[in-house]
Ligand code: SF4
C-alpha cells in the first residue's frame with residue numbers, strides 16, 4: 001500500500017478540472033439530479049450522490065466529513081474514518097398512500113414517516129449569524145480528481161486509476177475487492193460503497209462525455225452558470241485564467257494535501273447592517289476566518305482581487321475577470337468540451 005504522497009502520483013499530461021463560482025450557485029440541485037439520473041440509478045447506488053450541494057456553514061454530507069481525517073500531512077498518508085451509511089443520509093419515506101389513497105381529504109398532508117434526524121442535505125438554508133446579519137452560501141462538491149489521490153494511494157489492489165491522458169480518477173471494479181481503504185483515505189469522503197456489488201464507486205467526471213469533447217452533465221445542466229469545466233493547463237481556457245492567471249479560484253481544504261482539481265471562487269456577501277440598519281463596512285458579513293478555514297489563507301488575495309475587479313466593472317472600466325465570471329456565452333465555460341451532445345450517437349445511457 002502506498003503510504004506517501006509521491007507514491008500516489010502517476011504521470012499525467014493534461015488534467016481535467018472544474019471551477020465553481022460560489023457567488024452564482026442557487027442551491028437548485030440541478031447538478032445533483034443530472035448526475036443521479038445519469039450514473040447512480042442501479043441497485044446498490046440508491047444512497048449515492050456523486051454530486052452534492054450543501055449549505056455552509058453546515059455539517060455537509062457525509063455528516064462531518066471535514067473532520068473525518070484522511071489525505072496527507074507533509075506527504076504522509078493520514079488515518080481516516082470510514083463514514084457509515086447513516087452519515088450519508090437515507091432517502092426518507094413519505095405518507096403517499098395515506099395522502100393520495102387514504103380517503104382523508106384535506107385532513108392529512110404529505111410528510112415524512114417517523115421523525116428523520118439526518119439526510120443528505122440536512123442543513124439546507126440554515127447557515128449562521130444573527131439577523132439582520134445572518135448568512136449562508138452553497139457549496140457544490142464532486143470528487144476532486146486530485147493530483148495526489150489519497151484513495152489511489154490507499155488501495156492495496158491497485159484498483160483506483162488516474163487516467164494518464166486527462167487525470168480523471170476512476171475505480172476499476174474488476175480489481176476492487178470492497179476493502180474500503182479508499183473511503184477512509186479520501187479526506188473529501190467522495191467515494192461510496194455499493195453493497196449490492198461489493199465495490200467502491202465514485203464520480204467519473206463524466207469521462208464517456210469528456211472523451212467525446214462534451215462537458216460533464218452537472219456542468220452543462222447548471223442554470224446558474226456556476227461550473228466551468230476544462231483542462232487546468234490550457235492557457236486559453238477559463239479554468240487556467242481563473243486559477244493560474246487571476247488566482248481567484250482556489251481549492252477546498254488545500255491542507256489535506258491531495259492537490260484537488262476542483263477550485264472555488266469564494267463567496268462575497270451583502271454588507272453588514274448596524275443596529276440602526278445602516279451599512280457597516282467595518283467587517284464582512286461572512287467571517288473571513290470561516291472562509292480561511294475552508295479555503296486556506298489564499299482566500300484573502302482572492303477576495304481582494306474580486307472586490308477590486310468588481311469596482312472597476314462598476315466604474316465602467318474593462319475587467320477580463322468579471323467578463324469571465326459573468327459568462328455571457330455559456331459554451332465558453334467548457335473549452336475544450338464544447339461539442340453539442342445531440343450530434344453524437346451515444347451508446348448506453350450517456
Ligand atoms: S477527492 Fe477523494 S476520491 Fe476523489 S481523487 Fe481525491 S482522494 Fe480520490
Ligand code: SF4
Nearest residue numbers: 026028029031222224
Ligand atoms: S452548481 Fe448550478 S446546478 Fe448545482 S445547485 Fe448550484 S446553481 Fe444549481
